[in-house]
Amino acid sequence: MAGKWTGGIVTGTNGDEPPTVEEWVPVTVPGRSTAFTGADGPIAYRTTFADPRRFSAERTRLTLRGAYGRARVWLNGTLLGEHSPYFVPAQFDFDPQETNELLVVCEPLDESGAGGIYGTDAVPAETGVPGIWWGVELQVRPPTFVSSLAAVPRLTDDGAEIEAEVTVDAGEAIDDAVTLSLRPEGFRGGGSMERVAVRADAGERVTVSKSLEVRDPSLWWPRGYGPQHRYTVRAKVGEESAERTVGLRTIERDEEGLVVNGRRVRVRGINRRPSVGEDASEDVRRAIDANATLVRARGHVPSSDFYAACDEAGLLVWQDIPLAGDEFEFDVDRATALLESIATTYGSHPSLAMYGIRDDPSEPFADPLGSGTLAKLRFRWRAWRASGGHADADAAAVAATVPDDRPVVSVAGQPGLDPAAAHLSPGWRYLEADDVDWLLERYPDLGRVVGDVEAGSLSDTAESSDPTSIPGLDASILERRADGVEASQTVQAATLKTVVEALRRHGSGILVAGTLRDAATGGGVGVLSADGTTKPAFDALADAYEPVQAVLDGPAEPGSVGLALLNETSERVDTTVAWRAGDEGGEISAVADAFVSTPLETVEIPSTASELTLEFAVDGRPVRNSYRL
Known part of the structure; x- marks a missing residue:
């Protein structure tokens, strides 16, 4: 939606009436308005637009993507509605005037942990500024149109089928049929077409469904295991249509890792943290350059553009629920609702491989340990002390609601928590990198599923930065490990290389190591700097992730x-x-x-x-x- 936008800090509210803003400044929408970083209260965004219709009978719909925070939307002074969570598109139907003023207010999430990684010090505050991050779209539709289309693919004993659910918004009475068609994308394969009757009175919204048979289905495979075949489902009523692209595949988890389409797949992944100038396609490209087969969206939900890029590239995604931090009471109902929203919004993407429920519920190694025999004894003591009472029943309860079409990790965390996926930090928070063999021999279960291997460094811009002010980087650990940019980057590269190779030698089935890029300038746990500059750790991880490697x-x-x-x-x-x-x-x-x-x-x-x-x-x-x- 083109146009000039202004933004401002809300200074007063009055129920359903538009809020008060004392000062408006130019902003860019969509995007993150970093000028409002640290603002105490809601942020308002406004723009004006003319009536986009050619004919008065046409319908208008506003769609917001990535409206972070509690979003409230006014048009011409009238409250259209509220919306959350941010990763679900917000849609509002409205009747425009000749000239219109749109006002969107994004209020910070006040519950502790509710913002996921955005509510922690792992990312800069400007990364989580409330706003419209991903897109604003103004649609003009005829009186009767396809309001939504959902497509759920599944393999069957006889082949495959795609369950299509179509919602038709009838501005006029309709007695017709929805035409559903299926076509392969970019490869030769069987298509199909079905018609399903739809009847509605004027002003009604009705939903119809139909299963589309896929003859001789071509499967979607992870990168390196086969082609990324996908199918497009199209629903048409009159001249109006909607499309969804899906992939056919099965995914399971056993003691040795993931099995995709009945075939063993070794997962070699990397964490992704959000950034102000994030580029979905670029992040996917760099992850592939690092020989990763999976990206873990840690503590946040990426845009649909990111998932589409992963579908195309054959990159698997481990999707966390956006609840984070160890200083809040885990809300089972909220977590379950978020998980359901993620499944509904992104569940048709074949790249969505697994879910993560709870991340780092406590930190037994927040205070770093040294190295040597005494440090190993202290490590064992902390791990033993942490193990009692941390069987996370709440996370398990949420995990139990996940359909059996995808694996789930109930708890990801540090040794001692009996995690379903371990976060390991030898050579960084405790011991030396070479002690990883001792660690895996003493606690063999830690190597089965690994959600992170942590090691940080400074970036080339760190000369003008205070390490203690860099989000996502523990300056006290850095001071113990290395002095200066070059030394810290050398240590980071060697640590990741040593630990990752050892985990592979010990047969780790699902291994996620390091983070793709620093969350802030100056440094962090990324193998790339915030601006995308390659650190030595990037090449070290790429070598360690070679499918066949001598070590x-x-x-x-x-x-x-x-x-x-x-x-x-x-x-x-x-x-x-x-x-x-x-x-x-x-x-x-x-x-x-x-x-x-x-x-x-x-x-x-x-x-x-x-x-x-x-x-x-x-x-x-x-x-x-x-x-x-």
Whole structure:
């Protein structure tokens, strides 16, 4: 919706009457108006527009996408309604005048934890400024039109079907039929067409449904496992139509990870935190560059553009409920309602692979631990002390409401909480990165499903920043680990590489490590800076996530060191690994069956070497891994 917008801080309210704003300033809508960061109270946004209709019988509808906070909408002084949550499109039908004033007020969420990650110090305050983040659309429709279309795909014993539910808004009496058509997108396949009768009196809104059969269905696969086939469902009444694009696939979780379309899939993921200038397609592209097969939307719900990009790219999504923090009482009813809204809004996207219910309910390792034997004893003590009473029945109750078409993680958190997905921080919050093998041997369940591997660093803009003021970065840990930009980035890269490779050697089925980009300038836990600049950790993670990779089976140091070949493909790999360290080197024949870590020969690294490199080829494609010694 083009036009000039102004915004201002609400200074007074009067029930259903428009609020008072003392000062209006130019703003950009959609987007985040950072000028209002830290404002105490609701933010108002207004614009004017002319009657968009050509004929008086036409209908008008306003759609807001990403209206964050409690949104209240006035048109020409009349309250159209209220709306939340932000990730569900807000739609209002209205009768326009010759000239119209639209006023949208977004009020901050006042319940603790209700804003998800936006209510925590993991992201800058400007990231969660109430406003219209994603889009404003003004639609002009005929008297009778397709108001909404939902399409739910499912595989059956005989093939597949898509259950289409169509809502028709009848401005005039109608006795007709909705034409439903199905077509494959970008590939050869069977389409179909059905008609379903629709009858309504003038002013009625009716819903009809019909199952569309998919003959010889072509499936949607995660990236690297097959093509991303999708189908478009179209509902038409008269000349008016609506479309939805869906994918056909099944997804299950067992003891070894995810199974998609009956086939084992190894999940190698990365966390995503929201940012002021977020670009859905760019984030998807960079995640793929890092060899990730999944993105975890941690503590927030991304836009529909993000999901569409993941559908197209074959990138899986782990979607958290947007409730976060350890300082609030978990509201089962609110969590259940949010989960239902997410499923309704995004459930037809094949990329939506799994749900997360509760994130970091408590922090037994908020105070960092050092390294060595004494630190291991303290780690065990904290983990033992934290384990009592943290079987999160509330999260389990919400998880039980999830349909069986998608896996669910009830609790993701730190060791000691008996989490369904572990957050691990060796080499950062506690111990050293090399202690990850001890950790996994002592607590083997921690490696089955991992929701985060944490390590942070400063960015190149940090010279003018105070580390203690950088959201999402614990300055006290940073001070202990490294001094300065270059050193911190080196430590971050080495930590992620060491822990991720160890988790792969130990057979982690679902592994999410690191965060895609810093939430703020100056630094953070991202492998990219806030502006997208690559940190060394990005390449380190990309190497560690190679589907087939040769790795060290122990610390990177001179002496006798074992090697291993990781194979997370469904095919047997037969290759030759060439290694070099200083003036020494050689070749090792390596064979690894599907989805296993195979030990290789031991190599002798001379004390004079500063780097070890491992090189081999898979199907003619060169793969390289390297270690600083």
